[in-house]
Amino acid sequence: MEFNKPADQNLFDRSKVVGKPHTRIDGPLKVSGQAPYAYERHDVVDGQLVGYPVGSTIAKGRITSMNTEAAKKAPGVKAVVTTLDIEPLGIWDYNAARLFGGDKVEHYHQAIAVVVAETFEQARAAAALIETSYDVEQAKFDLKSEFERLQGTGEPDTVGNFDEAFAAAPVTLDEVYTTPSESHAMMEPHASIVDWSDGGDMKLWTSNQMIEWGRQALAKIFSIDPDRISLESPYIGGGFGAKLWVCSDAVLAAVGSRAAGRPVKLAMPRPFVANNTTHRSATIQRIKIGAAEDGKITAISHEAASHTLLGGSGENAIAQTPYFYAGDNRYIIHHPVEMNLPEANAMRAPGETAGLMALEIAMDEMAEKLDMDPVEFRIANDTQIKPGNPMKPFSDRHFVECLRRGADAFGWADRNKTPGGQRDGNWLIGHGMAGAYRGAPTMKSGARVRLKDGSLTVETDMTDIGTGSYTILAQTAAETMGLPLEAVDVQLGKSSYPVSSGSGGQWGAASSTAGVYAACVALRQQIAERLGLEDPRFEGGNVVDGDMETALVDIAQGEELVAEDTMEFGDFKKNMVHATFGAHFVEVGVHAGTGETRVRRMLAACDAGRILNPITARSQVIGGMTMGTGGALSEELALDQGRGFFANHDLAGYEVAVHADIPHQEVIFLDTLDVSATPLKAKGVGELGLCGVAAAIANAAYNATGVRVRDYPVTLDKMIDKLPAI
């Protein structure tokens, strides 16, 4: 099916299931510990051995030798394979790091060996016996000096004449902001069981957001036919972009399985994850804004840099700037800087997360210079087209409504406006807000449905990474087939199922529900033909045509009806910008003596098209707000600039938000419908909640103290010497 024009009124506008608050259909399995994650599949293949990885201890250079004698003789060891034993493996299209093979080291903790043994304890002990010698090459890891060198170079995206407009603007801002490298830190480390015992078909039970990408990637990495590879990933313990890719867990398990002639399972040790896999790159961002006295932006420049391995793209912090706010004169450029650090790649809302951390502080600073309310300043600069391109309208944009509804619900008007002017005992109280923007792409997505005895099974290689895919796909199928939710079973994450959009880039929910809808429509047609009906309705478990009602349970009399289709999205979508919008409002307390910042209240108002399930959608948003709280106040992969690695590479050193950091959170969804998004008029919401929230916290900390911190995270050391006198 092709979605090639905006949706008319359709069944989702009269929905009984879609858009209603249903708890997760996979919930009972998850809360009782019965949902099987990758490393736990004892049942899928016999004779599993355990692999343990070894990582490089240098960032750049060559391995000159590896002594594996002791490891090979250690108890229980079945195989040892080092990177010197095999030729460099292939690199997949969307990745930059080579996962294994060859003597060249390009980043710290690059996988350089795998030890396979009967037990985990044996493999781990033997891995520690491998001795490696290197020829170390010097490398530079200083993003700041690179940014200074690169400023003003390259080919910016320009509109009008920024320099002239900025020079002429009566009110201007020119500041530099930094965001640190961040780690996805999902709770389940990357893990795979691989059976490639005989070198024939390769079977994986893994933790991966994108099943088909995974199959293609493995095919390229190992130069084998993708049809020989199968993947299963029904439950994923978080991903946030870290599991968009095949990582070294799968590659080492495959290599180990091949060498040992038995299936091998391998989970990355937690301290290996941060430097072996991907992360969000640090950024440096210089933002200049010029505005007229009335608050209209006339000139905006956003120049950013981030680090990347050769061939990668870093963190594109300028992603939102061509779209979010009006302004006739613009200068926008991102400089990816090559560095021998682990691969910088997508982490939840790549681009906008880091970009809005900076831009939304800049907007706050500008509002103050203009003596305007930061909410009103943003409203004054709303745009319904891509600035500079009247031919490119937004498909559906209600940013202003997010700002107004959010401000009302939060009580924004009642806040203290003078920085440092409100106290509660030892705490300085501040309020801050920020805008949220994130693109809303859709991707081709397929599904198969099977109807038997009135029960429907949905099969698609879509994944549920905590997003609620199981539930919203069941809701979509139930709605389309006129069945109760309980009559629908959803099977996900297998490469034998039709190829879906997968989970990433906030496209999963919108795309995969459209794919399931397409498959259900195909099944409806099949049923209609069978019954010789033109255009029957499907409701209440029946096929209804005039006075005639046939129960779905009676249609095939024990036979199974199967239909499959893929939703493709037509070119008409390219004529507009699809995006989601939001506004964050935060109250913090900053301790007057120590400068410690605590979040007291958080509220987000979100415009993301039809909300398919308000329970799971809200969880996505509060999850983003929580991640953004970590990003604002504590998260930082600390770079050892001498050796080129992230020093705090575990969950003790890398501080994500914990229970004590997070108050009750509120989310308001605007009831919008984006008719050109999908037949369900839905957009993604999984990343929107993270966008802008860190800046709202930073702005609140400023309002509390009068101390402006432009370098994340906003920690007490950056404030304590500037706090108001006690």
Next chain:
Amino acid sequence: MNLPIEFQLRRRTLLIGTAASAAALRFAQTAQAQTPVSKPAGAEKSAVTMTVNGETKTLELDHRTTLLDALREHLKLTGTKKGCDHGQCGACTVSVNGTRVNSCLSLAVMHEGDEVTTIEGLGTPDNLDPMQQAFVDHDGFQCGYCTPGQICSAKAVIDEIRAGVPSHVTSDLTSPIEMSGPEIRERMSGNICRCGAYSNIVEAITEVAGEQV
């Protein structure tokens, strides 16, 4: 210093498989394990008997095996999760003799005679414990990986507050401790949820605590 070093072809043995591909993958042959170079003094394994979810289990375990791996790998009770293996995340939380512990930080052989309760011992999908049900009702999870640990901790937190065990945020040590948001959050802070379900988890715990009064 940055001179390109010619990549040298090394000793390789093409593993002959059925892969009908131009395999770029070539391994050195792996020596089979022979006599270990060194052996630890004394036995490497011991038998340990514990009660797990009401059933007596005797296991012959490597001394290095954690309680977590004894559960996950040997008893195939994979409901208890491994998030870090270093006591940093709480995903492995189980109850031992009524006290919550990080099972990754505890060697299995230390648990002779102990009573261990894991998430599987609390309830099943068809017969959930009230705390498990409250997590479903309040959407106190997303990916579900931290969830068994959160639930095991949550049950213990209610007991700890009722038993008057003070926490960092307890301001009055002489009167009964209030079952408050700050108390629950403080005590749950060893259980990380990267999906960020905290706000919902606290509501689930508060509901269960309220019902049990």
